[in-house]
Amino acid sequence: MTITKDMSIVDVVQQYPQTVQVFRNYGMGCLGCAAARFENIEQGAAAHGIDVTALIDDLNKAVNA
DSSP states (O other): OOOOTTSBHHHHHHHOGGGHHHHHHTTOOOTTSHHHHHOBHHHHHHHHTOOHHHHHHHHHHHHHO
C-alpha cells in the first residue's frame, strides 16, 4: 500500500496528482482549504463522513493504475 490514512492530504495530492479526482469523487473537493494543509486523510474522511478504508483503497488504485 502506497497511501495510508495517516498521510497528509496535501502531501498525497502533491506527490500523486492523479488522486485529486478520487478525493473529489468522495466529496472532498476542498483540497485547497486550510484544513487540508494539516489534516491527515483519516481526519478529513471523518469530517466528511467518508469510509476511510474505501477511500484509501481507491487512492491506491489511482496511484497504481
